[in-house]
Amino acid sequence: MKPKLNASNAVAALMCAALILLPVYSAATGNIFILTLFTRIVIFALAAASLNLIMGYGGMMSFGHAAYLGIGGYAVGILAAEGIGSGFIQWPVALVVSALFALLIGALSLRTRGVYFIMITLAFAQMAYYVASALSRYGGDDGLTVYKRSDFAGLINLSDRNQFYYLCLACLFGGLYLIWRIVNSRFGLVVQGVRSNEQRMQAIGFHANRYRLVCFVISGTICGLAGALLANNTDFVSPAVMYWTRSGDLMVMVILGGMGSLFGPVIGAIVYLLLEELLSQFTEYSGLILGPVLLLIVLFARGGIMGLLGRMRRG
């Protein structure tokens, strides 16, 4: 299908161009800080996009999505600590473990709906948090330092700032492309159909929960990749990555940008993390402003930033 030229697509296109050109700007101005900041933003954008797949398209309000960030991160960190530094092993392990975790908690959680689902995903993420806190061999509460970034046999050097940024960006674009393909496939349409009316989809012969579960697992796996990137970015992984406020942050990014729109979570991640960064530059008490801003967004800007852009076009 041919993309339409409207405000939200224009913003998305501009944003992608800006993200691609960012290292050039950074190199030209010598501003290294902006590149490290945006590496982090791009990673969180990938995590938020994966959450958007189940939340925005699947109607599954997971409040435990940060668990996969931690699982992906710990897979990299633990393997590195055990002397397995190859990314060709670390990353597939991160993805597989995230997928298995998603399969397990998805199979249990999807028996419930609504607020119960929000709470049970939260509970599972807290369990993962406590397990990580108890891993005394791998730092326990204090977290685990990743002394060497994943090694891709000379193919790409993760310690190089620019290469790592482009790797993260490639993962983000790859993830978005995958999500776009999924959402517009037959499978994606069934998942969205289940979100709108489960009974009806059941009645015409779709096994609603199977579709939901597969979608849940795909989302968790993508977020596990973001976790592997995050551990490489910070050279560190700790239980705090999985703490429930992290899951809350991811939800905020999705809703802020616009749930159920492909680029919404990316914009949400950029705006949220930039806002956090800017506020922390001139005040220690960023929550005093960020909190009410969230409240106002919920009260007055339904559909997030993408929703606002969509309304702009319609006037």
Add this chain to the structure above:
Amino acid sequence: MYLVVEQLLNGLQFGLLLFLLAAGLTLVFGIMDFVNLAHGSLYMMGAYFAATFVAWTGSFVLGALLALGATLLLGIALEYVALRHLYGRDHLDQVLATFGLILFFNDAVRLIWGPAGLALPLPTWLTVPVQIIPGVYYPAYRLMIIVVALAVAALLYLVVMRTRVGMLIRAGASNREMIGALGINIKLLFTLVFGLGAALAGLAGLMQAPILTVQIGMGENILILAFVIIVIGGIGSIRGVFMAAIFVGIIDTMGRAFLPDLLRKVLSGAAASTAAPALSSMLIYLLMAIILVLRPEGLFPAAKR
């Protein structure tokens, strides 16, 4: 044996505190269909108010009462300014808005009281151990928590089941539109219920404060426990929440107290000392997962609407 009795009482006391917190949450959820993550912040504010007012007045009881009033007013103000506009919205909107409130309250507390925690000292008459059965002593303060919380639970039961306001609350829980149509001022009722929930959270916070320190974020962990309780007990059911709270309080406390020793008997020392803290922290969540899988509506689901 004495240790078991003591830990059982500790579990009961913790469970009753959790009940106070969860009761407010379930009232608000059951009646207004509103998910309030900021409930934990009200708990924290109760503790901070108490620490301030006790230091100010020099009297524990007077300070506690003032703190209770302050939390009640704060709850009402919060409902009036912001939260009443979120009723009838998607649960997700409510989660997000109240998540914003948590960020706000945490930094507001840091600005006003500073990042370090506060201590809430007990008056001497509450620090003596009391002999409950021959040979078993128990701290007077913890005993007082049990008594106060039980009294509040009984009072709550009487108010909800035996008074006119309680009747309206129950009616509101089963059909909001209908009691509005019957000419009841539902906005006022909601504000009152929210204030009551806030006061209960504040009470839990200020009673817990002398046992733990008063610090930022103290409401967050316990809020999740309260949610677990509501989910186990069945959303909107006060009786279910009461049972689930005591159940969770006792299991959590006993797990932390005895699981390490039990595991040491089964596993090797090193494996046990790794597994025990994780397992005892996870116990409640594990329990919740099992219950939700077996009974997705909780143990004591409120009557279907």
